Amino acid sequence: MMKIEIAPSILSADFARLGEEVREAEAAGADRIHVDVMDGRFVPNLTMGVVVVEALRRVTRLPLEVHLMIVEPERFLEAFARAGADLLIVHPEATPHAHRAIQQIKELGVRAGLAVNPATPLAWFEDLLPELDQALLMTVNPGFGGQRFLEQSLPRLERLRAMRDRLNPACRIEVDGGINPETAPRVVQAGAEVLVAGSSVFNARASVAENLNALRRSLAPQG
Ligand SMILES: O=C(CO)[C@@H](O)[C@H](O)COP(=O)(O)O
Numbered sequence: 713m714m715k716i717e718i719a720p721s722i723l724s725a726d727f728a729r730l731g732e733e734v735r736e737a738e739a740a741g742a743d744r745i746h747v748d749v750m751d752g753r754f755v756p757n758l759t760m761g762v763v764v765v766e767a768l769r770r771v772t773r774l775p776l777e778v779h780l781m782i783v784e785p786e787r788f789l790e791a792f793a794r795a796g797a798d799l800l801i802v803h804p805e806a807t808p809h810a811h812r813a814i815q816q817i818k819e820l821g822v823r824a825g826l827a828v829n830p831a832t833p834l835a836w837f838e839d840l841l842p843e844l845d846q847a848l849l850m851t852v853n854p855g856f857g858g859q860r861f862l863e864q865s866l867p868r869l870e871r872l873r874a875m876r877d878r879l880n881p882a883c884r885i886e887v888d889g890g891i892n893p894e895t896a897p898r899v900v901q902a903g904a905e906v907l908v909a910g911s912s913v914f915n916a917r918a919s920v921a922e923n924l925n926a927l928r929r930s931l932a933p934q935g
């Protein structure tokens with residue numbers, strides 16, 4: 713069985729100490745860093761852009777995965793690729809040209825991911841899975857950290873896993889939203905392989921290392 717990867721989302725980090733927070737996550741065994749880019753249109757929140765990816769590239773060796781919650785993401789793919797993104801994730805709800813966007817990402821030499829909102833039919837994956845390096849199932853409505861995991865995600869995840877096994881076994885399945893030591897083992901059981909975790913990793917209750925360890929322990933013996 714492939715290793716279950718954990719991708720801390722810096723959305724919940726202390727932005728005044730972003731470099732330190734990311735270094736701490738790397739030292740504690742995080743597998744990637746998840747960067748949530750929001751434009752105030754696709755989602756009702758504004759976050760960060762290309763310059764943050766550029767800055768992070770200088771402080772960590774971990775793969776940077778950039779979750780683009782912006783309309784017409786194709787306008788910024790090249791800029792994020794140049795800034796050092798390793799994986800670019802777009803939403804089909806945000807562009808009339810999801811297939812073209814995926815092709816563009818691959819032409820830029822970057823890994824390509826597609827993310828779908830909780831109400832988006834999984835049929836998007838039926839057609840695009842053969843092109844993808846990663847399939848991201850949103851387990852909350854995108855826009856904010858710290859939201860509650862949507863239970864209806866579990867049967868969707870099982871269906872996505874079966875689709876992935878049939879259409880493109882090399883594609884990794886990721887979940888994003890409400891992942892903590894209680895939900896992590898359940899999503900892994902349902903088929904997730906990469907877990908994004910924001911507020912359960914970066915919070916004042918314990919150190920980043922302690923929080924990451926708690927997530928890992930919740931997965932034993934699964935990952
Ligand atoms: O894409 C998003 C939110 O839209 C996420 O990546 C969040 O940042 C996850 O935060 P938690 O639910 O883990 O607190």
Ligand SMILES: [Fe+2]
Pocket residue numbers: 721746747748779888908
């Ligand atoms: Fe995200």
